Amino acid sequence: MTPVLEARDVVKRYGDAVAVAGVSFEVRPGECYGLLGPNGAGKTTLFKLVTAFARRDGGALTVFGLDPAATPSALKARLGVVGQEDDLDADLDVVSNLRVHGGFFGLGGPALEARIDRLLGFLELGERRHAPIMALSGGMKRRLAIVRALLNAPELLLLDEPTTGLDPQIRHAIWNALRALKAEGLTLLLTTHYMEEAAQLADRVGILERGRLIAEGAPEALVREHLPRFVLELPRSRQPDDAWRELARDVRLTEEHGDRVYLFHDDEGPLRRFQAERAPGGAQLRLASLEDVFLKLTGRSLDA
Numbered sequence: 001m002t003p004v005l006e007a008r009d010v011v012k013r014y015g016d017a018v019a020v021a022g023v024s025f026e027v028r029p030g031e032c033y034g035l036l037g038p039n040g041a042g043k044t045t046l047f048k049l050v051t052a053f054a055r056r057d058g059g060a061l062t063v064f065g066l067d068p069a070a071t072p073s074a075l076k077a078r079l080g081v082v083g084q085e086d087d088l089d090a091d092l093d094v095v096s097n098l099r100v101h102g103g104f105f106g107l108g109g110p111a112l113e114a115r116i117d118r119l120l121g122f123l124e125l126g127e128r129r130h131a132p133i134m135a136l137s138g139g140m141k142r143r144l145a146i147v148r149a150l151l152n153a154p155e156l157l158l159l160d161e162p163t164t165g166l167d168p169q170i171r172h173a174i175w176n177a178l179r180a181l182k183a184e185g186l187t188l189l190l191t192t193h194y195m196e197e198a199a200q201l202a203d204r205v206g207i208l209e210r211g212r213l214i215a216e217g218a219p220e221a222l223v224r225e226h227l228p229r230f231v232l233e234l235p236r237s238r239q240p241d242d243a244w245r246e247l248a249r250d251v252r253l254t255e256e257h258g259d260r261v262y263l264f265h266d267d268e269g270p271l272r273r274f275q276a277e278r279a280p281g282g283a284q285l286r287l288a289s290l291e292d293v294f295l296k297l298t299g300r301s302l303d304a
Contacts, residue, residue: 004029004051004064004156004187012045012211019045021211022059022188029157032178032188034124036199037208038298043191044084045211049158051081051190063156077105080154084161086141088148094125098148112151119147123177136161139170146177157181159190163197181195183210195291204289210299214281219290227288227298228253228264232271234283236261264288 010022020042048054050063052072061068066075089097095116097164102112120126120232123143128136128295136144137260142162149157159170163171171194182188192198198205199219207215207222214224228251236259251271253264265271268285275283 001028003027003066003242005033005062007046007059007061009059010046010049010056010061012042012054013057013099018211020049020056022209023211023213025213025216026058027187029187030182030185031203032144032182032190032201033076034189034202034205035058035189035208036195036198036205036294037191039209041298042211043208044160047081047083047158047189047191049267050158051079052076059242060283076156077152080149080152080157082142082149082157082162086107086145088133088141088144092132094120094136094144095129097144102151103146107151115151115153116147119150122180123147124164124173136295139166139173142166143174143177144173149180154186156189159188161191164193172271186224186259196287199290207294207297214297219270222293223288223290224266226293227267229288230268230285231288231292232233232263232265232275232283232285233265234261234275235259236296239267253296257295262292264292 005027007026008024009022010020010270011018011022015236023042023046035046038044045054049056049061050068052075055069063075064078068075069219089100092100096163098116099108099112102108107115117126120129123146123182125140125143128140128144133141148163153287157256158265162178163174166174175197178188182201188201190198202219204216204218205222206213215226217225236256250267251263253262255262255264271285275285
């Protein structure tokens with residue numbers, strides 16, 4: 001199966017700073033690939049390279065077999081892009097924004113109007129067709145940005161942190177829409193800070209750290225590869241005793257961050273017994289998650 005997007009040893013520098021340091025990955029037809037990483041890890045820079053808003057300094061990058069730097073116009077006609085900023089025209093209403101954007105792709109007339117109507121209905125914005133942009137909530141603007149990105153019937157939809165700052169109801173509505181698009185065969189490339197979002201949407205994820213790809217795979221496979229199955233999260237303030245020391249020797253992994261301690265084990269029995277007998281309050285026993293993997297690989301301390 002020929003990849004929709006293929007990056008091999010891609011490098012991007014800004015002066016002496018290396019934003020992308022030899023990254024290789026591919027996005028397969030019909031999948032959602034998630035790029036995860038702390039701020040400054042290189043996610044948005046990769047998006048700029050894919051969409052021809054920046055030129056790479058090394059390596060090879062193709063989208064639909066095309067080099068973005070060599071054929072930007074031909075490529076952009078096949079892409080839909082939802083950036084971090086909505087950049088909607090505040091002087092126009094909803095439908096006028098969409099008509100103007102459709103015109104950039106040579107779209108117009110009844111065919112464009114029918115597509116606008118269908119997409120507004122799909123993202124539950126039909127009743128806001130003539131609303132001023134300034135009258136829209138943040139969630140409505142994000143949904144409108146997705147409608148706009150879909151106008152040209154793209155083959156690859158790029159979403160740069162599409163639900164940041166939105167409430168859970170709107171976030172889940174957008175997830176439902178993206179899952180429906182993927183079910184129709186659309187390929188998605190997603191960056192997000194929400195590990196739950198990546199776990200919900202992505203078939204595979206790549207974790208970036210300081211411009212390098214440090215892990216890649218299906219979310220569930222990454223959890224199995226990097227962590228024991230269960231984790232007991234409890235306050236760090238608890239004073240160690242014999243039971244604590246015995247458990248700490250038995251667990252496969254112990255992490256500390258702030259006022260919390262994380263004890264990982266393949267068997268939930270010892271963790272559950274310790275929780276019930278020694279830490280009945282303030283402790284949480286749960287399954288290890290993609291967020292635990294992310295924090296293990298990139299660090300729990302703030303770096304920026």
